[in-house]
Each structure stands twice: as structure tokens, then as C-alpha cells.
């Protein structure tokens with residue numbers, strides 16, 4: 001992939017030190033937020049948008065994981081998601097997925113690797 005499609009997100013050290021990070025982005029011409037986190041030593045990023053009632057996962061509390069740390073959890077109604085795939089595990093939205101944002105890592109820095117993404121701040 002050409003480097004011009006890479007937009008810096010954070011360093012790997014910053015990500016490892018945080019439970020999650022949030023970035024304001026424009027994705028496919030929509031202003032949205034992205035959540036970025038490390039899970040089992042891998043970095044993941046998703047558009048921060050629960051498909052149930054279209055709320056950010058952290059809308060009611062400053063957290064995106066459930067108490068076990070094994071699942072992402074929307075703080076609005078408690079729906080849970082597989083952190084590796086973004087797939088909803090709760091019955092109403094079972095099988096629907098959070099929008100994945102591809103990441104690349106070079107020299108300890110993570111980048112969004114999406115053509116249709118720009119950083120807002």
C-alpha cells in the first residue's frame with residue numbers, strides 16, 4: 001500500500017498503556033469517532049458506532065470492554081462484540097459487525113490504512 005494512505009494514530013507504547021484510544025475521523029465522508037485498542041497483543045480499530053441504536057460504545061461510560069475484558073461492550077444497552085472481528089454476540093444484532101478500520105504498524109507507530117479516511121484532529 002502506498003504510504004500516502006497511511007494516517008498516524010498513535011505509538012504502540014501509547015496504545016499499550018491505554019485501555020483504548022479514541023480519534024475523530026472522517027470515514028467515507030462521515031464525521032465519526034474511531035476506537036483503537038490492543039487485545040491479546042494485536043491492535044484493532046473500529047468505527048465507534050453500535051448498530052443497535054446508533055450510539056458510540058462509550059456513550060454512557062468511559063469504557064469499551066465488559067468486566068471480563070474479553071468482549072467489547074456498548075455502554076448504552078450492554079450489547080457485546082468480539083474484539084477481534086467486531087461481530088455482535090448479543091441476540092438482537094447477532095452476527096452484525098462493527099465497521100473495521102485497517103491498521104498498519106511501522107517502527108512502533110500505528111497508522112490507519114484506509115483510503116477513505118481523514119483525521120479530523
Ligand code: FES
Pocket residue numbers: 050051052053054055074075076077078079
Ligand atoms: S445502542 Fe449499543 S447496545 Fe443499544
